[in-house]
Amino acid sequence: MLTDLFVIVIYFLAIFCIGIYAGRKQNSLTDYALGNRSLPWWAILASILAAEISAATFLGAPGEGYHTRNFTYAQLCIGTILGRIIVGRLFLKPYYDYKVVSIYEYLEKRFGLLTRRTASMVFLISRVLASGTRLYFAGILLVIAYQFLTGVTADADQIVLLYIAALVAISVATTIYTAIGGLKAVVWTDVLQAVVLGVSMLSALWVLFSHIPGGWSSISAAMNGGDDWKFFSWGTGEGLDFLQQGARVLGQEYTVWAAFLGATFITMATHGTDQDMVQRMLAAKNSKAGTRAxxxxxxxxxxxxxxxxxxxxxxxxxxxxxxxxxPADTPQLHVFPYFIIHELPNGIRGLLIAGLLATAMGSLSTALNSLATTATKDWYQGIFKPEATERQLLRCVRWGTAVFSLLLILVGSITAWYVVHHPEVRIIQIALGIFGYTYGSLLGIFLLGMLTRTRGSDSGNIIAMAAGFFVIALLTELIPLPSGWQQYVPEIAFPWRVTIGTLVTFTVGFCFRKRRLPMR
Structure with a gap:
């Protein structure tokens, strides 16, 4: 284990050195939040990947492969590519033209202050819940490692305490370099984290393949189920049969239809209307560089x-x-971390642990930076202290980073308690599904602003966003339906929530009209 510990210590030293170095010469909120718009596109590209591959993906995606034994989950990548093309071509230029720090400033210029503040608050609440939930994943490997090293079999309450301790340790370390270095620290540490992640996963694949007796022939012999190796799924009824079976396809997660529609809308929302992702794109020299990334x-x-x-x-x-x-009762989500701790040799095990920490810290640092930036720009400066100096704004955004870190630890701890007591939960659906309740409302309003010139009003947008949330809450039974109505409401899988919420919000918002405002 000394070799593993050495690898992990080197990783942490590199992270802190980068964070401290990046924190030099920051004199304004723009320097802190956008790196003075001077970061190269390839570094932003690596940062986007590091943020996307959270601990939820690091453990959840292998868990999906273990559970389904096929590649149907990868279909959603079709929509992620289409969605990013739309984000790059439609969203980024207006953000650059208006020179926004918080992307919700755009909504104020297009519609009014009420729309901006509502959208900003929706983002803050959604991001805290989603990032806090994902933070839980980072503790899984550390908890399993602790039990492996000590030989202690902890009960449920002790496991929850172990999770809380792990989440606090990871969050404190991430908060320190994020608060010191701002977005530059986030991006450049993400570059290192992306490299560590890539090397660690390829190492895990090599070890796994070499430990299967008989190699590829044994793998083929074990994979003999009807859906094994499957890449594409049309959902309920192959081909176009779903037209005859109504909306049942909406209840299925990994289908071609979810890939082309559901995943496209999800990506437009997460990469076009979420300060977390857009903020790093705005750190490029211009919109073309951000689009390329x-x-x-x-x-x-x-x-x-x-x-x-x-x-x-x-x-x-x-x-x-x-x-x-x-062990027979090992939850699906714990299979990969169990393999890392119990099967990998020294050194490679430390590299995989560093890889998990890299994914957790990469997504956590961007969440903290975007949350603190949005709160400072939209609320502290926008409401409480419009005349704030750059020095005061920098102090606020750094303290905000610490406050949001505490909130994420709280949400992550609650998630850990819930999953420990309900091990049957497939948590990757929860982590991804949280966005579905609110990001359709955000995307609908942004699209209304960018695709029209005179539709939508400041007060009408609030009604539209509420309608989008209300419809999704009804379809997913977050709001209980009246007795007997359940049979008329189709089941909605998480990839479809943003799509439906967006269409409802856009349609309702389109019914309101406002005088045309000049657009650059």
């Missing part, structure tokens, strides 16, 4: 997801030949 990141998503899913498939095959090595 976001589109190329989408092209790279597909092979990355394939690697994660193939890792899960190999895990399934490995434990088919070594069933005694995996």
């Amino acid at each position: 976001v589109i190329v990141s989408g092209l790279l998503d597909f092979p990355i997801v394939i690697i994660f899913l193939f890792t899960g498939i190999l895990l399934y095959v490995f434990y088919q030949y070594n069933p005694a090595n995996l």
Whole structure:
């Protein structure tokens, strides 16, 4: 374990050195939040990938591969590419033209102050819940490692306490370099984290393949189910049969229809209306560089997801030949971390632990930076202290980073408690599904602003956003339906929530009219 510890210590030293170095010569909120708009597109590309591959993906995607034994989850990458093309061509130029720091400033210029503040608050709440939920994943490997090293079999309450301790440690370390270095620290540490992640996953694949007796022939023999190796799924009824079966296809997660529509709308929302992702694109020298970064990141998503899913498939095959090595009650999400701790050799195990920490810290640092920036620009300066100096804004954004870190730890701890007591939950659907309730409302309003010139009003947008949320809440039974109505409401899988919420919000908002405002 000394070799593993050495690898992890070197990783943390590199992260802190980069964060401290990047924090030099920051004199304004723009320097802190956007790196003075001077970062190269390839570094932004690496940062986008590092933020997307959260600990939820690092553990959840192999878990999906282990559970399904196919690549149907990767279909959603079709929509991520289409969505990023739209974001790059439609969203980024207006943001650059208006020189916004918080993207919700655009909504004030297009509609009014009420729309801006409502959208900003929706983002703050959604991002805290989603990032806090994803933070839980980072603790899984550390908890398993603790039990492995100590030989202690903890009960449910002790496991929750272990999770909380792990989340606090990861969050404190991330908060320090994020608060010191701002977006520059986030981007350049993300570059390192992307490299660590890539090397660690390829190492895991090599070890897995080499530990399966008989190699490829044994893998093929174990994968003999009807849906094994499957790449595409049309959903309920192959081909176009879903037209005869109504909306049942909306209840299925990984289908071609979800890939082309659901995933496209999700990506437009997460990469076009979420300060977390857009903020790093705005750190490029111009909109063309930002567009290049976001589109190329989408092209790279597909092979990355394939690697994660193939890792899960190999895990399934490995434990088919070594069933005694995996406890029978191991949750799906714990299979990969269990393999890392119990099967990998020294050094490579430390590299994989560093890889998980890299994904967790990469997504956490961007969330903290965007949350603090939005709160400072839209609320502290926008409401409480419009005359704030740059020095005061920098102090506020740094303290805001610490406050949001505490909130994310709280949400992550609650998630850990829930999952420990409900191990049957497929948490990747929860982590991705949270956005579905609110991001359709955000995307609908942004599209209304960018695709029209005179439609939408400041007060009408609030009604439209509420309508989008209300419809999704009804369809997912977050708001209970009246007795007997359930039979008339189709089941809605998480990839479709943003699509439906967007269409409802856009349609309702389109019914309101405002005088044309000049657009640059």
